[in-house]
Ligand SMILES: Nc1ncnc2c1ncn2[C@@H]1O[C@H](COP(=O)(O)OP(=O)(O)OP(=O)(O)O)[C@@H](O)[C@H]1O
């Protein structure tokens with residue numbers, strides 16, 4: 001006995017076969033979409049490194065710029081009769097600005113995240129969280145603009161620094177760009193801590209702060225560290241804010257009241273002017289590769305920490 | 317409103333504490349008192365006028381069907397319900413002379429006097445030692461020697477010392493469920509509370525671990541006033557001196573455990589304990 | 595007075611806990627930190643609105659820059675930004691949604707391929723935007739574009755900075771945003787719905803197409819809108835891939851260069867010969883950019899709030 005066809009006149013076997021083929025085709029297409037993320041990351045690596053390669057392989061490029069020279073030449077003067085590509089001042093500038101940004105943003109973001117997850121009433125939280133999403137939504141070029149036009153003058157009048165655009169200004173502006181990242185990751189981590197830990201602590205006679213500080217924060221520590229790392233990567237790679245707010249002088253001094261220039265700003269400011277394939281072009285791609293590597297390592301570390309947090313809270 | 321709760325009127329609030337073993341439980345002065353206590357979650361009335369008096373150094377079991385308000389009542393005595401938004405209470409709760417619900421009552425001090433053990437073991441993701449001394453550190457005890465002595469004492473009283481004495485610095489999360497629960501009991505006892513509230517302390521444990529926790533409750537009775545919520549009537553019969561039966565937010569019957577289980581005053585109670593329910 | 599525990603004399607525990615003054619101070623401090631963030635955000639937005647609103651007139655929105663960009667409007671920049679994000683969205687959403695569907699509905703979570711995809715998504719999200727700019731130049735312009743010109747036998751047409759390359763660069767930059775938000779909304783669809791559909795004899799794709807995607811739509815929209823808002827604000831990736839300092843005409847082909855709002859802000863703020871003369875225009879442009887991105891963000895936020903509310907209502 002064969003079952004009656006549901007739709008008379010349709011060859012069900014053929015229909016099924018076609019359907020199976022279609023299903024397989026779709027699965028294949030979706031898999032290809034997922035692969036696009038892998039391909040994207042690989043292509044970024046390949047093509048950024050490829051354009052930097054002449055520094056290691058081309059004798060002509062090496063006449064102007066060598067890998068060793070990056071760290072032994074004291075100055076960065078790419079546009080002159082005898083171009084100098086010393087990246088130490090740029091690394092110092094990057095470090096200075098990022099350090100200022102982290103020193104300001106991490107305590108504020110972590111404290112605010114504690115406030116949002118541990119102390120704030122639901123009403124307050126409903127104000128705070130969208131505000132931070134707004135801050136995250138402000139384009140970095142607008143933050144750079146604000147630092148350039150407004151913040152620089154305030155900071156100068158408070159510190160009496162001779163230059164308006166300096167590492168302090170850029171770092172503070174950058175901290176505004178980093179705050180939402182650190183806050184969001186920290187707050188997520190804190191809220192992922194089971195309520196039972198808080199209840200246990202409070203039932204033992206701990207105050208709310210003691211509970212937050214001794215129980216919730218340590219339990220979420222991996223997530224908080226991940227937030228700080230992601231913020232660090234973001235600060236190191238951020239371009240428009242520092243390009244507009246730092247003054248962009250590759251001085252290599254230690255003072256935050258001097259102008260400074262970062263890896264990212266150097267690329268942004270100079271690449272548009274260079275001849276494709278010239279030594280300067282390769283050097284700028286080398287800086288890009290360096291930036292990629294630094295942020296990549298930080299991001300991988302942050303990813304590992306997040307995994308650890310997840311496992312730990314899962315009760316391993 | 318419950319009218320026939322078999323309570324004994326307090327004589328003197330400061331009557332000298334008598335040897336609990338020599339005196340029947342009813343003779344002690346009341347330690348925990350609830351009078352016409354109502355609790356609302358938003359508009360839902362979870363406790364509808366509960367009144368009871370629990371003498372010091374006794375074990376009281378609270379039984380009743382799921383959702384009848386056992387946990388809610390228990391959590392009211394150390395004001396854990398403060399953590400839940402939109403909770404409203406009326407009536408009176410007292411622990412000895414302390415007015416629990418008063419606005420100026422310091423909840424942190426209150427909770428230091430009232431220990432709580434939760435249904436699911438909830439050790440902190442810290443070492444065993446740090447778990448036990450958590451409350452002591454909050455009280456400002458810094459001396460390492462004192463912390464160690466007190467930790468050992470608590471762990472011994474929780475019948476856990478022999479199992480963990482060689483790995484005090486290991487993570488508490490690696491202990492078994494039963495060990496974790498006893499650790500949580502040790503943690504509560506370390507700060508020498510007067511009252512221990514236990515919310516189904518054995519429901520997540522296997523029979524062996526349950527037996528140990530029950531033994532522990534009986535031992536601890538000489539030092540603490542214990543209130544234990546349980547779903548298990550045999551357990552209530554084994555560990556408690558007095559039993560309270562609740563239903564739908566009301567205290568139906570409260571009295572001597574043996575009597576409540578053998579000849580309850582109320583039909584409802586009888587139906588519940590004989591399993592003739594619903 | 596002392597207590598004896600395990601044969602050792604110890605001080606009795608204090609009856610009252612020591613005051614937690616530092617704790618109270620820190621609690622207060624954390625409130626201040628939150629307040630500081632709110633104030634700074636309000637300050638930035640307030641400053642731009644106060645100084646910019648008078649500039650934003652119809653003439654400003656519809657006019658072209660004049661007098662060395664010290665007068666006139668910003669229509670070319672608005673038009674360029676819109677084209678840019680529209681093209682980006684077309685390139686981005688199918689890939690992002692497809693990848694998310696694969697990850698959530700097909701992939702074995704422990705397979706090496708799945709882990710490679712997740713690893714890539716996580717790290718792609720962390721690549722600095724300026725590196726995307728380098729990549730766009732090195733890959734799309736110098737490699738793909740040049741090869742196309744060679745293959746088609748053209749003069750330099752594709753092998754130069756252009757609207758299409760800038761859009762594709764931004765699409766890659768925003769790929770993680772779309773994948774993550776889409777995945778979140780797919781995860782939110784209860785398993786019973788999938789099972790119900792499969793039990794009725796629907797195939798996997800039919801289930802996705804008719805049950806999952808309609809449910810996940812708000813989440814997918816959220817991701818798309820978020821990435822559009824981010825795309826409208828990112829300047830670094832388009833610096834070398836197609837944005838023009840000034841163009842006398844509107845772009846008409848994917849190989850044209852274009853003006854863009856964010857880049858226009860940068861140009862006005864840093865390259866102007868007369869800062870005071872351009873200041874009103876600058877504030878006006880920033881206000882338009884800010885309104886565009888914040889309104890998009892707000893929309894995404896509301897959508898997501900609704901999505902989460904639906905979720906909470908269900909469980
Ligand atoms: N956080 C809360 N918000 C709103 N209602 C609640 C909350 N907690 C409990 N309730 C309600 O209050 C009533 C009593 O709950 P409670 O947890 O005290 O019951 P229980 O007797 O402990 O039940 P079980 O034996 O299942 O633990 C229930 O109807 C419950 O739905």
Ligand SMILES: [Mg+2]
Pocket residue numbers: 386387388515
């Ligand atoms: Mg309960």
